[in-house]
Amino acid sequence: MTSLEEIAGKIELCQKCPLYKTRNKPVPGEGPSDARVMLVGEAPGRNEDLTGRPFVGQAGKFLDQLLGLAGLSREEVFIGNVVKCRPPGNRDPLPMEIEACSPWLDMQFQVISPIVVVTLGRFSMRHFQDRFQLAQDSISKVHGRPTRIDTLVWHGWLVPMYHPAAGLYRGEVKEKIVEDWKKFGQFLSSIKTSQTKTQ
Numbered sequence: 001m002t003s004l005e006e007i008a009g010k011i012e013l014c015q016k017c018p019l020y021k022t023r024n025k026p027v028p029g030e031g032p033s034d035a036r037v038m039l040v041g042e043a044p045g046r047n048e049d050l051t052g053r054p055f056v057g058q059a060g061k062f063l064d065q066l067l068g069l070a071g072l073s074r075e076e077v078f079i080g081n082v083v084k085c086r087p088p089g090n091r092d093p094l095p096m097e098i099e100a101c102s103p104w105l106d107m108q109f110q111v112i113s114p115i116v117v118v119t120l121g122r123f124s125m126r127h128f129q130d131r132f133q134l135a136q137d138s139i140s141k142v143h144g145r146p147t148r149i150d151t152l153v154w155h156g157w158l159v160p161m162y163h164p165a166a167g168l169y170r171g172e173v174k175e176k177i178v179e180d181w182k183k184f185g186q187f188l189s190s191i192k193t194s195q196t197k198t199q
């Protein structure tokens, strides 16, 4: 099977959509290939584009705090995005850019085969709702709520979360995000316990 490193190498050379023309560095994502938890955001921002690393700006610092609330560290999770190159001016990614880029995410997902996918923001949530033919509920309705997925290709949990950037300037959203991640930590403990029990 292809490795995460091989996928990252192909992303470095990718020209499947026009974003390659304006990027400084593509951001394939990072984390161990045996990660239990995979986090998927939207697209790189300015700091990510300059460094080639995901979630390294203010939203990334907040994400590190949120991971801590859930009892996780950055080193043990995989963090990536639906779109690997920065849309100019941090605009929303276009449908054709998402369509062109999402096969890379699908390949990473196949390699990692995580127990839990946490989507960060609505673009990532939509991608997985489409992939697993789930209802197109809005993030304000389903944030923080784990959904069990059992298909021929994957058995796991999908947990839609607000994008950390949404909490940076809006206090009421920040409170919801913090609460969701605390509950997520309890959820992770509960599925660890149930897995231990059945082994």
Ligand code: SF4
Pocket: 011, 014, 015, 016, 017, 018, 019, 020, 026, 083, 084, 085, 097, 100, 101
């Ligand atoms: S955004 Fe994705 S599809 Fe477009 S050039 Fe970058 S890696 Fe390729």
